[in-house]
Amino acid sequence: MTVGEGVLLGSYGLATGIGAVVALVVWRHRGKTGALPLAGALVGTVIVSGSRFVATAADSYALSVLMERTLYVGIGLSVAAIVVFALVYTGRERYVTPKTIGLLSIEPLLVVILAFTNPATVFFESFEPDPTLATGVGVEWGPAFVAHTLYSYLLLAGTTYLILSFLISSRALYRGQALALLGGTTVPWLANAVHVVGPVTADTTPIGYVLMGGLNAIAIVRYQLIDIVPIARDRVLDTVNEGVFVVDRDDRLVDINPAGRELIGAETTNSLVGTNVETIFASDPALRERFHELTASKEPTRVQLAYDGADYEVRATPITDDRDRHVGWLLLVTDITDRKHRERELRRHNDRLEEFAQVVSHDLRNPLNVASGYVDLARETNDPAHLEEIEQAHDRMETIIEDVLELARTGEPVTDPESVSLEAVATQAWDSVETGEATLTVQRDVHLQADPSRLTRLLENVFRNAVTHGRPDGGFDGESARSHSPIEVTVGPIGEPEADSLEGIFVADDGVGIPESERDRIFDSGVTTGADGTGLGLSIVEQIATDHGWSVAVTDSEDGGARFEFTGLESVSRDQPRDAASQPDPQRP
Incomplete structure (x- = not known):
């Protein structure tokens, strides 16, 4: 063996050893992002370098030919795997699908089949013993090899472009990683090109693999490649809960995330990008005005606003370029x-x-x-x-x-309402109040969704208020000449009997009523006109109504007394027929 052959053999052995060690380190971290395809690429380099090492060290011509065929297993694996790694590392993992991996696997599998079967000498035109070569085998390549080489160079050139573009646009944290990976990706295929199309007869690809293994080792040890992998911008924006809007100086939308699209009811980003904010919110002048208020100053601004029935906090942050020139706005919209x-x-x-x-x-x-x-x-x-x-x-x-x-x-929302009969609950509430000679009339029964006990307490307080304050001597200043006959209280639904749903319920009396000037404060705690009143009864009424999600208002009844109306009932069914024998007396003393 000559000195030159010894150097080549040492280089092949060194490339095989370094590749195996680095591949093992990466494999141990295979759960990390991008580790698995990187390990696959390194295993491919081990197969290529190992095949060259065996072919150079062996004295058997047949074994050398077998290794010449075997190395294409490693070449196909390393090229396909490095492409997948580059996609993942540069934030394009959305393209790494079973379909993509399947397509990338077609060419390597086909090359391996052709390399071992070589039908019609399509891959290798001939093998000839050549003692002047380190492996002892001279090879004439066929047209399939040329196509394979061009295809592999095209993929590696694309991979180089992906990593280079990422290097240019990445933050300082990742530049050391990207630079090492760029060298590790570029050097092997350039070394291979020197052998395939250049003047060097010996395969210099494993020498490039030595440099590749060293640069990958630097990326792993020095720049924590396995522990810190860039998180793609798309992944961040797609998973963040806040709506993200990026607007340029001309108020055109240049980017938006899925949460932002959902806020404004847009299906795709492409339908919005480039559209002026004035156009997007053309139907909401108030919202357009708030946007202009936010972007009127070049300082970070924060406002709260209501939109489409919800409350939002909008934070506007100015965006500047490398020359500190204002180029647009970043708007973060949070549902509060x-x-x-x-x-x-x-x-x-x-x-x-x-x-x-x-x-x-x-x-x-x-x-x-x-x-x-x-x-x-x-x-x-x-x-x-x-x-x-x-x-x-x-x-x-x-x-x-x-x-x-x-x-x-009171004070806790009603979360588990039941279907209750208005007549039944009104009768129960009336029986719980000292009403004297006053009478109750249920105009028409309906079934509504409510908390039975709380609705009973609500009606008790309204009934007590009517009986206690409905006559001139016990309540608001009214018509002093009004008859002192017993109070008549009427309960019923609001709305037409034929309607599928009712607007609400009312409680009315024929007393002196409540002056319009007093109606705004009668639900305040402590407001009472009687010496024995606590001023809490109607406050309790309003609170129970609020707990149900209802609104309460007071107006004049048809007889000139007070009429309390409860509206906003979520579910009120139509009248439910009952046997006449089971109906209670609609007028109770």
Whole structure:
């Protein structure tokens, strides 16, 4: 063996050893992104270098010919695998599909078949013993080999382009990796070209593999290739929950992610890119105005706005180029509907806590002071008449405490409503209230979705308000000449009987009514016109209605009294027929 052959043999052996070691290291991290195709490419180089090593070291002509055929297994594997790795590494893994891998596998499999069968000398025109060559085998290549070489060079050139373009556009964190990989990808096929189309008769490809293995080792050890692989921009934008809009200086949309498309109801990105914001939001002048407010300044801006029934926070950040020139805007749109709802709930709970504190500190203190005063008088005078005053003060405190507890039990949304009969629940509520000679009439029964117990408490409070304050001597200033006959209360649905769904329900009385000037505040806690009232009854009514998602309003009844209307009922069925014998008396004393 000559000195030159010894150098080649050492180079082939070194390339085989380095490739095997690096492939083993990468294989141990095969769960990491891109590791598996990189390991496949390195195994391919081991097969090529190993085949050349065996062919050079062997004295058998037949073995050398076999190795000449075997090395194309490694070439096909390494080329296909490095293409897949480049796609994954540069953020184009969406193209790495079973179909793509299948297409990439066709040419290597065909080459292996041709290399071992060589029908009609299509791949190798001839093998001849040649002692002047290191492997001892002279090869004349056929047309299939030429096609294979051009195809492989085309794929490797594309791979080089992908990594080079990534190197140019990547952040500093990845440039060392990309530069090492660029060298590791480019050097082997350039070394192969020197052998195939150049003046060098010995195969110099394994020498390129030595450099490839060294550069891959640098990328792994120095630049943490296996541990830190670039995350594709598309992957980030596609998975982020916020809507991302990129707008240029001319207010044209230049990029948008899937979350952004969903916000504005667009199906594809291509249908929007290049479109002016004025056109996209042509039907919403208010939204266009907010956009211009956001982009009026070149400073980061943040606003909150309502759109299509939801609440959003929009953050606008100016985008500058390498020369610090303003080129556009990055808009991040976050759905804050749940957060705003929680904030409203927190404010509502805080308001209720203030109401409780006021009741405890003021409303309870007054009857307590009264009771204490009469206790002192009873001790001084031994007059038992003062005990009645004390008892009244205690009754007053008990009423306040019951109302406060009732208000505390409200405030949570109704999540599991049931179908309830309006007539049945109204009758039950009426029987629970001291109504004296007042009468209740259920105009027409319907079945509605509600929490039975809470709806009962709502009606109890409305009935109690009507009975207590419906006449001039017990409520708002009204027609003092109105008859002092018993109050008549009517309950019924709002809407036509023939309708498939009803608008709501009402409770009306024939009392003195509620002056229009008082209607805006009657649902406020503490508002009462009676000496014995707590001012919490109608506040509880409004809260229970809110818990159901209903709205409550007060107006005049047909008889001039008060009419409470509850609307926004989610589900109200049509009248349900019942046997006449089972119907309760529609007018109850």
